[in-house]
Each structure stands twice: as structure tokens, then as C-alpha cells.
Amino acid sequence: MKKDNLKITIAGGGSTYTPGIIQAILNNIDKLPIGEIHLYDIDEKRNNDMFLIIDYMLKRENLTDITLKATLDPEEAFTESDFVFSQIRVGGMKMREKDEKIPLKYGLVGQETCGLGGFAYGLRSISGLLEVVGHVQTFAPHAWILNYTNPETIISEAIRRVYPKVRMLNACDMTISIEETIAFNYGYNRKNWISEYYGLNHFGWYTKIYDKSLERDVMPEIIEKLTTENMKVADFNAGDKSWQAAFNMMSVITKNFPTNIPNNYLEYYLYPDMVVEETDKEYTRANMVMEGREKNTREMAEKIRQGKTEDVLNFNFGEHGQYIVDMASSILNDEHQRFMLIVPNNGAIPNLRSDAVVEVPAYVGATGAEPISLRENICDFHKGLMEAQVAAEKLLVDAYFENSYQKALQAFTLNQTVPSARFAKLVLDEMIEANKGYWPELK
Numbered sequence: 531m532k533k534d535n536l537k538i539t540i541a542g543g544g545s546t547y548t549p550g551i552i553q554a555i556l557n558n559i560d561k562l563p564i565g566e567i568h569l570y571d572i573d574e575k576r577n578n579d580m581f582l583i584i585d586y587m588l589k590r591e592n593l594t595d596i597t598l599k600a601t602l603d604p605e606e607a608f609t610e611s612d613f614v615f616s617q618i619r620v621g622g623m624k625m626r627e628k629d630e631k632i633p634l635k636y637g638l639v640g641q642e643t644c645g646l647g648g649f650a651y652g653l654r655s656i657s658g659l660l661e662v663v664g665h666v667q668t669f670a671p672h673a674w675i676l677n678y679t680n681p682e683t684i685i686s687e688a689i690r691r692v693y694p695k696v697r698m699l700n701a702c703d704m705t706i707s708i709e710e711t712i713a714f715n716y717g718y719n720r721k722n723w724i725s726e727y728y729g730l731n732h733f734g735w736y737t738k739i740y741d742k743s744l745e746r747d748v749m750p751e752i753i754e755k756l757t758t759e760n761m762k763v764a765d766f767n768a769g770d771k772s773w774q775a776a777f778n779m780m781s782v783i784t785k786n787f788p789t790n791i792p793n794n795y796l797e798y799y800l801y802p803d804m805v806v807e808e809t810d811k812e813y814t815r816a817n818m819v820m821e822g823r824e825k826n827t828r829e830m831a832e833k834i835r836q837g838k839t840e841d842v843l844n845f846n847f848g849e850h851g852q853y854i855v856d857m858a859s860s861i862l863n864d865e866h867q868r869f870m871l872i873v874p875n876n877g878a879i880p881n882l883r884s885d886a887v888v889e890v891p892a893y894v895g896a897t898g899a900e901p902i903s904l905r906e907n908i909c910d911f912h913k914g915l916m917e918a919q920v921a922a923e924k925l926l927v928d929a930y931f932e933n934s935y936q937k938a939l940q941a942f943t944l945n946q947t948v949p950s951a952r953f954a955k956l957v958l959d960e961m962i963e964a965n966k967g968y969w970p971e972l973k
């Protein structure tokens with residue numbers, strides 16, 4: 531692998547997360563010496579807006595020797611790429627809004643990656659990511675793809691069925707975000723932690739958090755704190771009501787099941803009724819993001835276009851960008867840093883089917899991910915929950931490749947946010963209409 535003058539391509543260049551990722555690249559240029567950044571998108575306006583913002587960032591840091599291009603042409607975007615960071619959203623926020631609002635009409639969880647909204651997004655997202663991965667195989671077969679595109683488990687399952695040997699890491703920023711929030715609230719330094727965790731994406735549990743400086747497992751004391759006092763959202767999400775609600779639910783889960791620290795996304799599977807009761811069915815997370823992050827990004831580009839560049843980049847990006855940059859650096863420099871990754875199980879969780887896609891810690895080096903196997907079986911409670919979810923996700927991916935309405939209905943019915951096959955069918959039929967042109971035809 532080349533060691534300098536690297537070319538990085540961002541697939542979904544127009545994403546609102548791109549500035550955060552670029553900022554992290556620029557902060558780590560010694561470990562990830564890049565020469566070229568290509569923004570690849572299918573939406574010219576979004577890609578060009580992002581070009582302006584990133585160009586501004588490069589100039590501000592006097593890094594004008596880095597070549598920046600924005601293109602809709604896959605050949606130009608991917609040829610000779612060393613790393614592809616993927617963060618596409620097929621159908622955009624408008625379709626996310628439908629994923630959230632259609633299930634809610636029937637009293638079911640309406641969410642980006644969980645429940646039936648997540649399944650609807652999955653059936654759209656697979657085609658988009660297969661296309662991106664296909665371009666990479668054609669134009670840069672040796673490139674590493676670092677994927678954030680959701681829904682992660684479904685994407686990973688589908689891509690590996692077509693490209694079993696793909697050089698791709700799938701990662702989610704939620705575990706570091708949870709850890710950052712815990713550390714921020716209770717006065718720890720996350721950098722000292724070695725975390726043990728297992729599950730599926732957005733569906734897992736911590737089993738230990740060993741603090742190297744304190745020389746003890748701090749999970750029991752954190753559980754104690756979580757059960758007595760809700761956490762506040764950390765700086766980078768300050769004032770965000772929906773993240774506050776999610777962290778409040780983490781305390782509810784922990785009070786009832788105090789053996790582990792849960793991933794906050796388990797709220798959708800364990801307490802779907804409570805979540806639905808608290809959700810505004812007319813104004814969901816997609817609306818908040820469109821009127822927040824999305825609007826800010828358009829305004830930022832507009833200000834730069836008009837030459838008003840004072841304090842243009844004024845928001846905090848959290849660790850999302852740093853995490854993916856650390857992964858690239860760990861591959862490039864064979865650092866064997868530890869990350870939570872979404873990988874084929876293959877025995878990592880010994881008593882779970884080996885062909886499941888799981889989320890576990892892994893060391894990352896020049897040859898990719900080396901997942902860490904658990905040394906004991908998981909409990910029946912977690913296993914039962916996970917097995918149903920794995921089967922539902924596999925059925926959904928089968929439905930995609932086999933154009934099978936029946937498999938899609940089985941997947942929707944098995945999803946644990948759904949109490950009745952009647953609702954599964956009502957939502958599926960409405961989703962088929964809403965996703966015309968995005969989903970494969972189901973027969």
C-alpha cells in the first residue's frame with residue numbers, strides 16, 4: 531500500500547458529516563498523509579456545496595497543496611483511490627421521513643435504522659452501496675472501503691453475499707458516542723478504557739469497561755450511576771432533545787436489566803410502546819435534521835459563495851470523523867488499534883449462529899480487522915433477542931436478492947418492534963408504494 535500522497539474518496543461527498551471527517555483528516559495529516567480528496571455523489575448541488583466548504587477548510591489551514599475535486603463520475607472519483615469512506619443515504623432525508631412516519635401511523639416505532647423504518651431503508655440502501663462497492667472493485671480494487679452507510683448490519687450482510695472478499699470495514703459511531711457521553715457525565719477519561727461489548731449493530735451490551743489508569747472494571751459503578759441519575763447529552767450534541775430522550779431511556783433499560791450497560795438503540799426493541807408514546811408523529815427526527823444540520827450546511831455553503839467566511843464552521847463534530855480516520859491510519863500504519871466493528875460472526879460469539887453479522891471489538895492492522903472472540907457463551911436473554919433479529923435481517927436480505935414479497939413479509943413480521951403480522955403487512959404494502967423506484971420489485 532502507498533504510504534504517502536494518498537487519495538481518499540468520500541462516497542456521499544455531499545453528506546452533512548463530510549466536514550467533520552475532513553477536519554479529522556486534517557488534524558491527523560502526519561498519520562494519514564493525503565494528497566488528494568475526491569468528493570463523489572449523485573447530487574451535483576450537494577456535492578458542489580460541499581466542495582466550497584472543504585475548499586474553504588483547506589485554505590484556512592494553508593493546505594492548498596492537497597488536490598480537491600468534486601465529481602459525479604465514478605471513474606474519476608475512484609481510480610487510484612487508497613481509501614473510500616462511504617456515507618451515502620439512498621433517497622435522502624425525504625425518504626427517511628417516510629421511513630419514520632409510515633410505521634408511526636400504525637402505532638409502530640418509526641426510526642432510521644431500527645424497526646420497520648430501518649428495514650425500508652435497508653431495502654433502498656443495499657442497491658446504492660452495491661453500486662459504490664462495484665465501482666471500487668472496477669476502478670480501485672485494492673482500496674479499503676470504510677463504511678458508515680446505514681443500516682449497517684443489513685448492508686454488511688448484502689455486500690458480503692456479492693463480494694465475499696471485499697476489503698471493507700463496517701463501523702458505527704454509537705459505541706464511542708455512548709462511551710464519550712458516559713465519560714463526560716461521570717468524570718472518566720474514555721481514552722483509558724478497554725471496552726468489552728457484543729451484539730448486533732444498534733443492538734448490543736457492554737460486559738466490561740476496564741479503566742487502565744484506575745486499574746479496575748468501571749462498568750459496575752457506571753451501572754450504579756445510570757440507575758440513579760440520567761446522563762446529559764455531551765457537548766457535541768448539546769441541547770438535542772431526541773438524544774437526551776435516548777440517554778434517558780438508557781437509564782430505564784439499565785434499571786430493569788442491571789447486568790450490563792445497553793446500547794441506547796435497544797429502547798426500540800425493549801420499549802417500543804413507550805418510544806411511540808413519546809414520539810411526535812408529525813415532526814420526527816428527519817424533520818429535526820433537515821431543519822438543523824442540513825439547513826446549516828446549505829447556509830454555510832451560501833455564505834462562502836458570497837465571500838462571507840467569518841466563523842463559517844461553527845459546530846462541534848464529535849468523534850465521528852476521528853473514528854473513521856483512526857481506522858484508516860490503523861490499516862495504513864499497521865497500528866492494531868481497537869475498534870468496535872460489524873463483522874461476520876464466525877465464532878466470535880460462540881453460541882450464536884456463525885453466519886450472523888455481529889458487532890464486537892476488533893484490532894485493525896494492515897490486513898484489516900481481527901475480531902476478538904468472546905471466551906464464554908452469551909446469556910439466553912440476549913441470545914434470544916439477537917437470534918430473532920438476525921433471522922429477520924437475513925430474511926430481508928433474501929427478499930432483496932430473491933425479489934420475494936413473502937420473505938419481506940416474514941422479515942417485517944419477525945421484527946421485534948411489530949406486535950402483529952397484520953401491521954407488518956399494512957406497513958409493508960404502504961412502504962412498497964412509497965419506495966417505488968428505490969426497492970427491487972417484490973413478487
Ligand code: NAD
Pocket residue numbers: 541542543544545546547570571572573576577617618619620621622623658659661662677678679680681682701702703704850
Ligand atoms: P445526507 O443525506 O446528508 O448525505 C448523504 C449523501 O449521499 C447525499 O449527498 C446524497 O446525495 C448521497 N447519495 C445518495 N445516494 C447515493 C449514491 N447511490 N451514490 C453516491 N452518493 C449518494 O445523509 P447523512 O445524514 O449525512 O448520513 C449519511 C449516511 O451515514 C447515512 O447512511 C447515515 O445513516 C450514515 N451514518 C452512519 C453512522 C454510523 O454510525 N454508522 C453515523 C452517522 C451517519
Ligand code: G6P
Pocket residue numbers: 642643680702703704815819
Ligand atoms: C448515530 C448512529 C448512526 C445514526 C446517527 C443518526 O450516530 O450511530 O448510525 O445514523 O446516530 O443521527 P441523526 O442526527 O441523523 O439522527
Ligand code: MN
Pocket residue numbers: 701702703704732
Ligand atoms: Mn450507527
